[in-house]
Amino acid sequence: MSNLLEASVQPRQDAIEAEQAQFVALASPGAVLTGTQRVTLAAAARTGQVADGLETLAHHLYTEPAAVHEQHVRKAADLFGDPATVEAIGIVSRLSSVDRIHTVLGVDPEPLPEPLPGEPTEAVAKGLKRRRGFLPKPPGEIPTTLDLVPGEGHALRAMFGPMYMTEHEMGDPNFRREPGLNTPQLETVAARISLLNRCFY
Amino acid sequence: MFSHARRLSWSGETLGYTINIAAIGGEEVDLGIEGGNELIDLVDAFFAGDESQQESARKAVIEVLGPESFFDSATVFGNFEMMNRIAEGTGIGIPPQWIERHAEMVETLHLTDAMKSQQT
Numbered sequence: 001m002s003n004l005l006e007a008s009v010q011p012r013q014d015a016i017e018a019e020q021a022q023f024v025a026l027a028s029p030g031a032v033l034t035g036t037q038r039v040t041l042a043a044a045a046r047t048g049q050v051a052d053g054l055e056t057l058a059h060h061l062y063t064e065p066a067a068v069h070e071q072h073v074r075k076a077a078d079l080f081g082d083p084a085t086v087e088a089i090g091i092v093s094r095l096s097s098v099d100r101i102h103t104v105l106g107v108d109p110e111p112l113p114e115p116l117p118g119e120p121t122e123a124v125a126k127g128l129k130r131r132r133g134f135l136p137k138p139p140g141e142i143p144t145t146l147d148l149v150p151g152e153g154h155a156l157r158a159m160f161g162p163m164y165m166t167e168h169e170m171g172d173p174n175f176r177r178e179p180g181l182n183t184p185q186l187e188t189v190a191a192r193i194s195l196l197n198r199c200f201y
Numbered sequence: 202m203f204s205h206a207r208r209l210s211w212s213g214e215t216l217g218y219t220i221n222i223a224a225i226g227g228e229e230v231d232l233g234i235e236g237g238n239e240l241i242d243l244v245d246a247f248f249a250g251d252e253s254q255q256e257s258a259r260k261a262v263i264e265v266l267g268p269e270s271f272f273d274s275a276t277v278f279g280n281f282e283m284m285n286r287i288a289e290g291t292g293i294g295i296p297p298q299w300i301e302r303h304a305e306m307v308e309t310l311h312l313t314d315a316m317k318s319q320q321t
Contacts, residue, residue, distance in 0.1 A: 009268035015276050057290075065289040073290060089290035097283035104247060104275035106259065134292035142284060145291045156287065163280035173212035181266070181273040184218060184234045187209035189277045191225045192244040194202035199285035200295050200316060201204060 035115030
């Protein structure tokens with residue numbers, strides 16, 4: 001059951017499924033964090049009740065992304081490691097997305113899931129280096145930025161299609177959801193949010 | 202933001218609209234696409250945090266563009282809350298030469314000072 005079903009407008013099934021998949025991913029063991037650590041991090045992002053530097057970064061990124069600077073990220077990465085920091089950024093970013101969708105639709109946020117048992121997978125890409133950013137990544141644009149931890153990169157890309165448009169759809173200026181917004185309308189929302197978040201990329 | 206402002210111009214022109222990108226920068230002008238200003242008002246209402254403004258903005262988008270489009274606007278809003286945090290958290294920025302190349306758009310959006318401060 002998703003709170004999206006409480007909205008005054010009919011939610012798209014693919015969006016419901018994408019959101020539910022994100023909550024399963026959140027509760028599951030990551031590359032270096034357990035399910036419990038990941039859900040605790042998400043709770044800290046929402047509430048500001050933080051116990052360590054990684055949770056502090058998570059809360060800042062959730063509440064005021066433009067105020068997060070290199071020294072904040074590198075401080076967390078030096079203490080907890082690059083993979084844990086990538087996991088934290090992925091978790092918080094996707095949680096921010098889901099929470100904002102609920103706010104705009106006027107429905108309650110989803111309660112955080114119960115953590116799933118298991119050990120971290122240790123699935124971390126080898127041989128990557130820092131390029132123009134704060135953390136190691138392969139060459140490529142924004143969709144590749146979390147690929148130090150392949151599970152985080154996959155979770156990010158799984159949100160794109162249902163919530164915005166797929167990479168294939170992005171290549172078509174005539175794309176429109178039927179029924180729904182067309183490309184210029186989708187880009188209007190994207191551009192205005194990014195400007196207000198002071199994210200100039 | 203710039204990549205999406207550019208995509209807005211590109212797709213809008215392809216569809217035959219005359220886009221006034223200054224609306225994205227907050228100027229009270231017609232953006233040039235159906236429901237464009239209502240979508241901007243929706244985003245602004247949630248950044249302002251005023252609940253009555255939010256409700257009016259929701260109703261305006263539903264009235265002008267329909268309920269399915271309102272749902273789409275919510276999901277794309279969420280998507281870019283995510284993407285903005287990934288960009289900020291990982292430090293993916295704009296190369297200085299890109300800013301020089303798109304100086305006109307930077308000026309239209311009143312971002313010259315903000316972008317200079319980000320580069321330092």
